[in-house]
Amino acid sequence: MELPIFYDEAELWNNTLLLYDSALREINTKLEILNNEFKLAHQYNPIEHITSRIKSSESIAKKIRHNNRELKVENIIKYVNDVAGIRIICSFTSDIYRIADLIAKQSDVKVLKVKDYIMCPKENGYSSYHMIVSVPIYLSNQVIDTKVEIQIRTIAMDFWASLEHKIYYKFEGNAPEHIRAELKECAEIVGYLDKKMLSLNEEIKNYSHCEVQ
Ligand code: GTP
Ligand code: MG
Secondary structure, eight states, rough: OOOOOOOOHHHHHHHHHHHHHHHHHHHHHHHHHHHHHEEEHHHOOSEEEEEEEOOOOOHHHHHHHHTTOOOOHHHHHOOOTTEEEEEEEEEEEEHHHHHHHHHHHTTTTTEEEEEETTTOOOTOOOOEEEEEEEEEESSSSOOOEEEEEEEEEEEHHHHHHHHHHHHHHHHTOOOOOOHHHHHHHHHHHHHHHHHHHHHHHHHHHHOOOOHOO
């Protein structure tokens, strides 16, 4: 991201926040359009729901400190990829890849990084599809590419991630071994459930409306 020139760090930060907020709006609109188009063509929503957030200043500062960098706007823009974050919750795993592909194909979106924790879940069992993208934000006298972190997961993956997050914070990252083992087992059940639900959904597509009744 090229920096607009401001002499005051606070002014620069306010203008940077405006960029992140605008980038979230851009991606949200793109997703809404894709979802509506899909609904029209296939009579169902690939997206269950979307949440978005701007990272809190405390979390940004913590991340910058954790990386041993000076807390400057320039460093935040360069090193914190998730200042603007969007989470897309889908019903089926196939929808995740469909949405990811449709986002990546848009000519104004640049995909900077992809992490497929569905193909390769994390050691703790975490599963989700992550993209860091940038979108151009058109200001009055310049265009600034702005980064957004997109997390795409199924309802079941989201259910698991919420509980894992809660447990992680409760035990400050040191949950007892049996809890970690049970969480991992739950992650395997989530994977199994997602596969079962997808194949069931595929199967019912072959039935006509009256056959289902
Ligand atoms: P940060 O974790 O944001 O510092 O970046 P990273 O480079 O490790 O990126 P990654 O794509 O692995 O994770 C980005 C985000 O995904 C995190 O900030 C969390 O919101 C989510 N995430 C990653 N791993 C886990 C996990 O094990 N459990 C849960 N609940 N969420 C996770
Ligand atoms: Mg994060």
